[in-house]
Amino acid sequence: MVEPAGGIKVVLTSPRIAPGLLTRATWQALEAADEIGAAGGPEHPDVQAVIGSGLVVTQVEADAWSWLSSAAVAGRQVVWLTGDDGEPGLLRVVADARTRDPHAPYEVEILHGSYDVPGARLIDLVRVMDRLRRNCPWDQEQTHESLAKYLLEETYETLEAIDTGDLSHLQEELGDLLLQVAFHSRIAEDSEDGFTIDDVSGGIVEKLIRRHPHVFGTVDAADAAAVEANWETIKAAEKQRNSVLEGIPLALPALALADKVLGRSAKVLPPDASPEAEPTVASAQEIGPELLAIVREARRLGVDAEQALRTAVGELADQVRAAETA
Structure with a gap:
């Protein structure tokens, strides 16, 4: 048998x-x-x-x-x-x-018996962060304010990784940046009127769906410019802002702030509202050296280039607000 x-x-x-x-x-x-x-x-x-x-x-x-x-x-x-x-x-x-x-x-x-879906390891991050917040003395002491410097530091380190083109380094720095999102979200859970990581994730998912009607709805968008125009139109309707400058973080570095304000001011000021000197550069490759030369000249004159540009941007912002209320 x-x-x-x-x-x-x-x-x-x-x-x-x-x-x-x-x-x-x-x-x-x-x-x-x-x-x-x-x-x-x-x-x-x-x-x-x-x-x-x-x-x-x-x-x-x-x-x-x-x-x-x-x-x-x-x-x-x-x-x-x-x-x-x-x-x-x-x-x-x-x-x-x-x-x-x-x-x-x-x-x-x-x-x-079961398989991880894409993004499943994010659940591990949430679990680990929750355990750290409950059991680690250092993590328990942190606040949104105490972590702010780390968020800024990790952002710059991520930008540096992008500049170097080192994907392994970029992966690591994106992880550090993601930790900041998870950490701030976990801290917020401890507040009576706070929020959770699910609220954060849900909010951005809903925003992306709303602002991409050409993907999730019936709106047509022939090119990237049309997509951007749709985005701005929907954003303006959602925010109900009184000025095109609202929502621009004033803590941005002066150059990034100038770029943002110039982009928004073009919607309000006529092209000839701020007469400019004749351009001294003829190609994109010359912009960097020209900016560096301006900073060098500012140093020679004992001028804080960052603050000088920030002041000029502030004056442009005043022009924009005056035009909006005229």
């Missing part, structure tokens, strides 16, 4: 996916199993989901591989539910055992 062939199926799941959202193949394996085992008890979400479906899960606190292999040798079909970490130690034991005895009288299969 031929002994029935046993088998072992090890199920790997993602802790970032809702418990019970398993593949069809995994549920079929669970339902067909003679026994289901796990190191965790009913408190483990996946174990709880399987028990909730009417199946029995045995909590194995001793050597998992001995339990699995003994059952398989006896001709039983057994399924193992791994923990959140995927139980790499058990997987190594399984691999070593199969290498030592490749002709064992049972099959071993690794089943992926």
